[in-house]
Amino acid sequence: MTVRVRYAPSPTGDPHLGNIRTALFDWLLARHHGGQFILRIEDTDRARYVEAGVQAQMEALRWLGLDWDEGPDVGGPHAPYVQSERLDIYREHADRLLDEGNAYLCFCSPERLDEVRKDQQRRKLPPKYDRHCRDLTPAQREDARAQGAVPVVRFKTPLTGETTTFDTLRGDVTFQNDTLDDFVLLKSDGFPTYHLASIVDDHLMEISHVLRGEEWLSSLPRHVLLYQAFGWQPPAFAHLSTILGPDRAKLSKRHGAHAALEYRRQGYLPEAIVNFLALLGWSLDDHTEIIDRQTLIAHFDLDRVLPNPAVFNADKLLWMNGFYIRQLSVDELADRARPFLEEAVGPVDFELLRRIVPIVQERIKLLSDIKEMAGFFFTDGDLDYELETLLGPKFAAEPRAAAYALAMVIAAAEPLPRWDHELLEAAIRPLAAGAGLKAGELFGVIRVAVTGKTATPPLFETMEVLGQDRTLARLRSALDRLHSRAH
């Protein structure tokens, strides 16, 4: 059997990490089995429709490298792949259900429905449609129409019996039919509900496996009943567990921004996101954490997917991102970090950036960290730091000693025949002992003078990359500040 899976987002906003995890599992399942991954847009709720939603969904998938075989933009044998363009299809299927006695027209007003629901809640009863219109006579229906009521189509749920379905992750799940109500299939605006549209499309598009969020599990019997009413063979269902925030509640805005594209803006690598998300509910074995895309495809399957919810471990994602950053080649990292740097300091000399990357690579966890870690290479004019920072605890009480040390350093560095870190270190390190300082103490003042910071890449490499002129200029500038402070 061909594996055909679909990711069917509703364009109501930016895709969330939870959605993306579902898309990833869909994609991996398809790629592992050599099947097809289909993108379908479920825009049947025009009230919540967001214009940029479709683009955001596609953008997120593209960023993560989850390519689709059929979809709105690429077409396919079952086009169109946007539900709002398939209204005729749903109408026909609703009519069929109506004709065969598996559905009926309901003329109840939203107000009446609301009243019924409130009454039930007041009496501590499960809120359910009271089936007021289930057995209307043709005359009553004509009457309602004459009064201008626009009907919806409701499914005629069996009053008795039970519905059992196999969920790939949980086994058999059984629901008593009398706990279900007569849900709406077609709304009064002519649009289908999710229930009708997804079942019809999944069947027509020959979907073999439905992977979706756990929140759909309670709708499963409705969907199975629909398949039965149509006389169709249902696909395999796997309800993926929810991703939880630190407080064990469903991940949401309350826990910060978890839109997939937000992670791109923050400097996460797609390979880290993919690897991390794959491990949320799935594992390769008992010890492998870093798994590349090809290995994921080679090994991913539903039999190692867990049914229990997972708390989002942001620390681990950050660690993993740092790991993937360290794996990158110099050119690749320079290339990917460049936009983040330019966002802060403007156009960047790529050759200079290529020389910086090797000394910052193992010090950044996010691409955006490049701004903090290497920004000083791109600053013109004076550095912005406090005198206290320059002096540090060692020289706080004796700025003259710091000035003396810096003057020595300048004198030693100035005549250097070659400006590289080995010569610099050979010239400067011995100075410490002469001034009665530990090497680290001397290096500390130089570090702040040259970079404006106390945590930086290795000092002499940094000086080499910065270049002789700028380094000396900064050392002199620091010396000037010390002198002016002395007077």
Next chain:
RNA sequence: GCCCCCGUCGUCUAGAGGCCCAGGACGCCACCCUUUCAAGGUGGAGAUCGCGGGUUCGAAUCCCGCCGGGGGCACCA
């Protein structure tokens, strides 16, 4: 209120009756390396396998009950 799902270190997980007085990873602590910060190395703390009953010579693994957590109950998906 009703229905459904889930339950192994703080977190992600390995574990499909004896290999487990429970293994790996993140985080945390210590030490090593070291000019700062990282990275790396080594070691450590951390789980009465939610609780209580069974079944079995033997249970994290099977059964039942309870408790806890989560999800659903719209002309939203």
